[in-house]
Amino acid sequence: MSQPxxxxxxxxxxxxxxxxxxxxxxxxVDKMEEKGLVSEEAFVTRLVNTRxxxxxxxxxxxxxxIIVLATPMYVDSLPMQTIKAMExxxxxxxxxxxxxxxxxxxxxxxxxxxKEQMNIAIKIIQNFAQESNFKWGGGIRVGWGMALNxxxxxxxxxxxxxxxxxxxxxxxxxxxxxxxxKEAEDLASSLFVPLFLAKTMTRLFLNRGWNxxxxxxxxxxxxxxxxxxxxx
Amino acid sequence: xKAVIFDGAKEGDLTIKAIEKSIADxxxxxxxxxEPIELRNTQIAACLGCFGCWVKTPGTCVINDDGRExxxxxxxxxxxxxxxxxxxxxxxxxxxxxLDRIIPILLPYFQSYRGQIHxxxxxxxxxxxxxxxxxxxxxxxxxxxIALAERNTLNFHPPAYAASVFQRDKDPKTIPxxxxxxxxxxxxxx
Numbered sequence: 213m214s215q216p217x218x219x220x221x222x223x224x225x226x227x228x229x230x231x232x233x234x235x236x237x238x239x240x241v242d243k244m245e246e247k248g249l250v251s252e253e254a255f256v257t258r259l260v261n262t263r264x265x266x267x268x269x270x271x272x273x274x275x276x277x278i279i280v281l282a283t284p285m286y287v288d289s290l291p292m293q294t295i296k297a298m299e300x301x302x303x304x305x306x307x308x309x310x311x312x313x314x315x316x317x318x319x320x321x322x323x324x325x326x327k328e329q330m331n332i333a334i335k336i337i338q339n340f341a342q343e344s345n346f347k348w349g350g351g352i353r354v355g356w357g358m359a360l361n362x363x364x365x366x367x368x369x370x371x372x373x374x375x376x377x378x379x380x381x382x383x384x385x386x387x388x389x390x391x392x393x394k395e396a397e398d399l400a401s402s403l404f405v406p407l408f409l410a411k412t413m414t415r416l417f418l419n420r421g422w423n424x425x426x427x428x429x430x431x432x433x434x435x436x437x438x439x440x441x442x443x444x
Numbered sequence: 445x446k447a448v449i450f451d452g453a454k455e456g457d458l459t460i461k462a463i464e465k466s467i468a469d470x471x472x473x474x475x476x477x478x479e480p481i482e483l484r485n486t487q488i489a490a491c492l493g494c495f496g497c498w499v500k501t502p503g504t505c506v507i508n509d510d511g512r513e514x515x516x517x518x519x520x521x522x523x524x525x526x527x528x529x530x531x532x533x534x535x536x537x538x539x540x541x542x543l544d545r546i547i548p549i550l551l552p553y554f555q556s557y558r559g560q561i562h563x564x565x566x567x568x569x570x571x572x573x574x575x576x577x578x579x580x581x582x583x584x585x586x587x588x589x590i591a592l593a594e595r596n597t598l599n600f601h602p603p604a605y606a607a608s609v610f611q612r613d614k615d616p617k618t619i620p621x622x623x624x625x626x627x628x629x630x631x632x633x634x
Contacts, residue, residue, distance in 0.1 A: 226493045257490065286491065287543050288595040289534045293490050296537035324561045332534070332592050339532040339585060414554050414561050422552040425499040436551070438567055439503040440516040 213313045213347060213389035216277035218250040224283025224294030226257045232321045232357045237282030239365040239376060240319070243383035244278075252276070256297040269297060270304045278315045278349065278386055284357070285322040285333045298337075302344045316346035317386065320353050321360075325410035327353040327401050350382065350392035352400040356410055358418065374402045445632070447471050448521040448571075449480040450514065452528035452539025459578050459612050459619075460527050466623040467525055467574075474633050479517065483538045486510040488545060497548035503566060504548055511545035519549045521571045523632050524602070526593075530577035530609060533588030543596075550599065562598055572630045573602035581613045604630045 221241045225231035241251045254272050259265035273279060283294045290298075318337040320330045334351040341348050354360075359371060367376040378400025382392035403410050426432045449467060453460035468478045488511040496506035505511055518524050528539040535543065549570070550563040575593040579585060586609045593607030606629035610622055627633045 226490060231493075284493065286493075287540070287547065288599065289540070289592055291491065291493070292537050292541040292544050295531060295534070295540050298532060299537055302532075326560050329560060329595075332588060332595060335588050336532045336534040336592075339583075339588065343532065343583070411556065411561055415556065419553045422499060425495070426502070429500045431500055431502055434502045435498075436566070437503045440519045440549075441567060442520050 213315055216389050218276055219244050219278040220272050220276035221253045222279055222281045223255045224291055228255050230362050232360045232362050233282040233284055235362055235364055236319050236354055237280050240379045240383055241280060243380055244387050247387035257293045260293050260296045266300055273301055280317045282319040285320050285330050289333050289336055298340045305344045314346050315349040316341040317349035318351040321357040322355055323358050325356040325414055327355045349386055350397050355403055371404050374404055375400050445476045445522045447476050447478045447523040448517045449525040450539055450542050451480055451482045452536045462616055462619050463576060464527055466620050470627055483542050488541045491544035498552035505545055514542045515546050518546055519567055524571040525574045527576050530579040530585050530589050533585035534592055565601055570601045573605040574626055574630050575607040577609045578612050579609045606630045
């Protein structure tokens with residue numbers, strides 16, 4: 213692939229600008245902008261449900277040299293609207309036979325600490341890339357997403373140091389038109405604490421976080437409700 | 445015994461329609477009550493990712509549309525069937541819109557389950573699960589599709605499950621035998 217000129221950040225999260233998907237994807241795309249690429253952002257949840265939105269989405273994809281699809285993991289794969297966008301893009305590309313070389317990069321984030329839980333979601337995007345004639349630019353799996361708190365990534369913060377270093381490395385490769393290196397992929401997909409510690413902390417502390425949120429909503433006494441239970 | 449079928453096909457998918465009919469016929473013959481739901485004809489908004497179903501109205505999605513009904517029917521069934529065209533190795537957006545909204549059947553709390561972190565169960569009993577994908581000729585995503593269904597079982601805790609792929613270019617006359625095999629795997633017919 214020759215020197216890319218522009219990059220499209222495609223956000224699959226319904227939480228839009230306030231999502232981890234956006235925070236992570238934007239860090240990568242900002243790094244690519246620093247290397248001279250022009251960037252555009254698109255939010256699939258705002259586009260896939262209307263004809264005008266779909267046309268805008270397809271035009272943005274057609275124009276991009278690199279597409280960064282940043283999306284959360286939902287129920288072991290991708291959110292409905294991310295899949296919908298992939299279906300629409302695939303149908304479009306089957307009809308128009310694009311000849312321009314384009315590259316697709318995936319970033320998945322999940323609340324679970326194990327990156328392996330995102331393998332299938334990455335594989336699905338990789339299959340989509342292959343079927344839709346995109347060159348595969350690599351896939352990053354960001355576990356324990358709630359630790360990021362949907363805030364802009366900070367290179368100096370210990371919690372995001374590996375992730376930002378990995379994304380920065382990836383931006384070097386991608387800006388040259390190459391898939392990201394395995395080193396970049398692995399570094400960006402690494403937790404900032406050992407996995408056993410993340411798993412322990414998830415069970416001990418993050419569960420308390422749910423209780424706090426429920427308390428804020430006066431729902432703490434209803435947490436174990438079973439509204440659809442049948443008396444069998 | 446009740447079965448609910450989530451039909452995640454587009455309009456005019458004759459193969460999925462034939463599989464759905466065969467499942468309904470064979471279950472009915474065995475005394476089951478079967479409810480097929482054509483998801484394309486339901487009003488199910490996309491999940492907002494707001495966690496409201498866990499921390500505002502625990503167990504119920506904050507969006508009041510058909511998504512609440514499909515979730516209720518799923519958890520109240522004895523067998524849940526998911527039908528979908530194999531879409532890049534996963535599920536169609538039509539099927540996924542219902543599945544994304546089903547998460548209030550779990551608790552937000554995390555537990556270690558089979559060596560990984562997963563959500564705890566909200567209900568004491570979950571339905572059996574049968575997942576069938578119809579795959580286009582020229583692609584081979586069976587491994588990914590089955591692996592996805594297997595991962596879903598770690599979250600939805602079915603007492604029995606089966607996942608399988610049916611090739612779209614296969615003779616439709618083989619559908620009843622294929623369906624019978626799948627229903628036997630989930631131990632709902634003998």
